[in-house]
Each structure stands twice: as structure tokens, then as C-alpha cells.
Amino acid sequence: MKFKSKQNKRTIIAIFIAFIVIAETAAYLATTPRPQEQFFQFYVVGANRLAANYYPQNNPNLRISSLVSWYVGVTNSMGNAQLVEIRLKLGNETTTTPNDTSDTPSSAPAIVAFDRFMIDNETWEFPLAWSITNATVTGGFTHILTTRINNETYEVSNWSAINGYDFRVILELWVWQTNTNAFEYGWSGNGETRTAWLEIWFNMTNPGIISPP
Amino acid sequence: MSRISAWLMFTSAVLILAIMMAPQYSQAQFNSTLQPSVSRAIAAVNNAEAAGATTNETAPLVAMLNEALALNSEASNLPPNQTTQRNALFSSVNQILTTVTNQANNLTTTSTQRTYTNKIITYVTGVVAAIVGTFVCVFGVEFYQRYRIKRTLQMRIKRK
Numbered sequence: 001m002k003f004k005s006k007q008n009k010r011t012i013i014a015i016f017i018a019f020i021v022i023a024e025t026a027a028y029l030a031t032t033p034r035p036q037e038q039f040f041q042f043y044v045v046g047a048n049r050l051a052a053n054y055y056p057q058n059n060p061n062l063r064i065s066s067l068v069s070w071y072v073g074v075t076n077s078m079g080n081a082q083l084v085e086i087r088l089k090l091g092n093e094t095t096t097t098p099n100d101t102s103d104t105p106s107s108a109p110a111i112v113a114f115d116r117f118m119i120d121n122e123t124w125e126f127p128l129a130w131s132i133t134n135a136t137v138t139g140g141f142t143h144i145l146t147t148r149i150n151n152e153t154y155e156v157s158n159w160s161a162i163n164g165y166d167f168r169v170i171l172e173l174w175v176w177q178t179n180t181n182a183f184e185y186g187w188s189g190n191g192e193t194r195t196a197w198l199e200i201w202f203n204m205t206n207p208g209i210i211s212p213p
Numbered sequence: 214m215s216r217i218s219a220w221l222m223f224t225s226a227v228l229i230l231a232i233m234m235a236p237q238y239s240q241a242q243f244n245s246t247l248q249p250s251v252s253r254a255i256a257a258v259n260n261a262e263a264a265g266a267t268t269n270e271t272a273p274l275v276a277m278l279n280e281a282l283a284l285n286s287e288a289s290n291l292p293p294n295q296t297t298q299r300n301a302l303f304s305s306v307n308q309i310l311t312t313v314t315n316q317a318n319n320l321t322t323t324s325t326q327r328t329y330t331n332k333i334i335t336y337v338t339g340v341v342a343a344i345v346g347t348f349v350c351v352f353g354v355e356f357y358q359r360y361r362i363k364r365t366l367q368m369r370i371k372r373k
Contacts, residue, residue, distance in 0.1 A: 012351055019346040023339035031332045080262045081275050083255055113242075115286075117255075117278040119268050178252035178259075183242075 038189025040084070041075035042173045042196040044128075054200055063208040065131050070200075072171060073125035076118040078189060083176035084124075085183050086114045088149065090159050091199075093166035098185070098197040105185040106170050106197070111147065111154050113174075130169075135207040137164070142204050164204040171198045243285055244303065250310040254278060257317035264321045265328035271320070274313050281309040 046053040047069040056066050076082050089108040091097075096107045116124050133153060134146040142164035147154050161167050173196040174183040186195035243251050258274050288302035 012347060015350050016343060016347040019343035019350075020340060023343045023346070024336060027335040027339040031335050080259045081255065081271055081278075083251070083278070115282055117275045117282060119272050119275045120262070121268065176251065176255060178256045181248040181252045 036079055038078045038187075039194065040077065040173060040175075040187065040196055042073070042198065044070050044072050044171060044198050044200065046070060055202065060201065061203045061205055062132060063204070063206065064135060065133060067129060067131045070128045071125055072114075072128050073123055074118070074173065075123040076120060078187070079120055081117060081119050083115065083117050085174040085176070087172045087174055088112050089170040089172065090144070090147070090156055091168045091170055092159065092161040095168070095170070097170065097199060098172060098195060100195055103186050103193050103195050105172050108170060111156060112149050112152070132204065132207070135204060137207065142207060144204065161204070164207065166201060167204060168199050168201045173197065242289070247285070247303065247306060247310070250307055250314070254310045254313045254317070257314045257321070261317045261320040261324055264324040266320050266324040270324070274317055274320070277309055277313050281306045281313075284309070
């Protein structure tokens with residue numbers, strides 16, 4: 001091809017520049033990772049993996065040895081691998097719940113914790129089968145003494161409720177922080193701290209034991 | 214003096230009671246010597262991911278970390294008198310964490326190189342595509358113009 005005039009040369013250079021701008025913009029977009037929202041999903045579902053029928057016969061008034069089957073799940077959408085911990089806490093009507101404004105966990109002591117390293121976009125779901133194995137009723141209070149969680153028995157203290165009403169199970173999501181070498185409640189992503197927690201209430205008005213005189 | 218000792222005794226008694234009253238806290242927490250290794254391992258895996266390692270590449274490392282977690286849990290649940298076995302398990306956990314950190318660092322190096330190469334290839338492909346596009350455009354216009362001229366010159370005048 002012969003360039004017949006300066007005008008032609010200029011046209012060709014202009015076309016080339018236009019093409020190179022388009023192609024290199026496309027290359028930049030293809031090679032630059034897009035910023036993504038960093039978050040965890042945290043859920044608890046019933047025995048049929050539905051957000052229903054959390055208790056046997058759908059009755060939240062439990063008795064001794066009533067087996068409650070749930071599935072607890074976490075999805076890691078942080079964009080990288082994370083070490084997460086789910087802490088199970090037991091509370092009653094007066095227990096302070098986690099505070100979403102100050103990002104503080106519940107003051108109730110954790111009974112058991114479940115840990116796992118998760119890759120990005122992984123969903124970790126595990127069965128949580130629990131029951132109350134020992135309780136007493138004194139002075140109008142139902143005191144839960146032992147609980148069985150995933151075939152392990154745990155002794156609990158200071159877990160009581162007036163007439164057995166308004167017990168609750170609190171689940172909190174804790175994430176390992178590499179700068180502090182410890183689990184911390186919630187996570188930091190996109191410049192803000194976020195937390196995730198769940199609670200499910202139940203009663204034990206008639207544990208199935210004889211109250212002492 | 215006796216007041217202070219009484220106060221100390223009272224405080225100690227309260228503390229002991231509080232510890233005894235505390236519920237069984239079943240958390241397989243990493244012990245303090247392992248905690249920095251855990252953070253190093255996670256940071257190394259995160260660096261590899263940031264360097265461009267895919268989920269398929271980091272999944273085996275995360276699986277090893279979960280293996281370490283299981284061993285740590287096993288060690289934590291041993292009775293207090295089985296110190297030798299516990300220490301052996303903690304040693305295995307530490308070894309796994311070190312292996313993961315080393316492998317993640319290697320993965321970071323290879324991922325960085327691969328990402329860099331891919332970037333260069335993509336940008337060079339852009340330049341090549343621009344050159345090809347320019348030639349196609351210029352030749353295309355020229356060929357079209359020649360075709361139109363040829364068609365015009367091939368015209369014949371017919372009497373009606």
C-alpha cells in the first residue's frame with residue numbers, strides 16, 4: 001500500500017491511535033480485578049433446611065431430651081480465605097444481645113465454638129443437633145444444668161428463666177484477625193466493620209421433671 | 214497487714230469460685246505459641262490470592278489448614294495428663310502451618326509471574342489488534358473505493 005499524501009498518513013495514524021486506545025482500555029479492564037463487596041452470609045435453618053419447623057412438632061416449648069435439629073451455615077464472600085468461628089451462647093430474657101451499633105458480642109458465655117478455614121465463595125453448612133439433658137425447677141425458675149450439642153455434653157451454669165419462658169440460643173460469627181492473632185466478633189470490609197448474629201427463642205415451662213418441694 | 218492478707222484471701226476465694234462456676238467452655242482455640250503461625254499462614258494464603266492464585270490452587274492449602282484445625286481440636290480435647298501426646302499434636306499443627314505458609318509463598322511467586330505475563334500478553338495483544346484493525350480499516354476502504362471505481366468504469370450506456 002502506498003501512502004499517496006500526507007493527508008492519508010494522518011488518517012491512518014488517527015485510526016491507529018483510536019484503535020489502540022480502545023484495545024488498551026479493553027486490556028486494562030480485562031486485567032484489573034473489579035472491587036467487590038466483602039461480606040459473610042450467616043444462617044440457621046430447621047431440620048428440613050427450611051426457615052421453618054425449628055423445633056420438634058414445631059413446638060418451641062421443649063422438654064428434657066427433646067432433640068432439636070438445625071443446620072447452621074456460613075458463606076464466605078470476602079474475596080479471600082478466612083478462618084471463621086461460630087460461637088454458640090445460651091441466654092435468657094435478660095441476656096444482652098450483640099450490639100450492631102457498637103459491634104460488641106453478647107455478654108453470655110460461649111458454650112461451644114465451631115471453627116473452619118473457608119476459601120472464597122465457599123458455603124460451610126453443618127448440622128447442629130442439641131437437647132437439654134438436665135434441668136431443675138426451683139422457686140418458679142427453670143434452671144438448665146446440662147445440654148447435649150452434637151453428641152457432646154456440656155455443663156452450663158446461670159442459665160435460668162422465670163417459669164421456663166424466654167430461653168434463647170445465640171449464634172455469633174467471629175473471624176480470625178491476622179493483626180491481633182485472635183478471633184474477633186464481626187469483620188472489616190469495604191472500610192466498615194460488620195457483624196452477624198442469630199438468636200432463636202424457646203421455652204421450657206414443663207421440662208418433664210418433678211420440681212422439688 | 215492482716216487486713217491486706219484478708220483482702221487477698223477473699224479476692225483469691227472469689228476468683229477460684231468464679232473459675233469453678235464458669236461453664237464448660239469448649240473452644241478449640243489455638244494456643245498462644247501457634248497463634249502467630251496461624252496468622253502467618255492465613256496472610257500467606259491471602260497474599261497468594263491477591264497475587265492472582267485461583268480458588269483451585271488455594272483450596273488444597275485451605276484443606277491442610279482445616280486438617281491442622283482438626284488436630285488442634287484433638288489436642289485441646291485430650292485429658293490434662295496426656296501432655297506428650299498433646300505436644301506431639303501441637304507440633305504436627307505447627308508443621309502443617311509452616312508447610313502451608315511455605316507453599317503459599319511459592320504460590321504467590323508463581324501467581325505474580327503468571328499475572329504479570331498475562332498482563333503483558335493482554336496489552337501486547339491490544340497493540341497487535343490495533344495494528345490489524347488499522348490495516349483492515351485502511352485496506353477495506355481502499356478496496357471498496359477501487360471496487361466502486363471499477364464498477365463505474367465497467368458501466369455501459371444502452372439505448373432505450
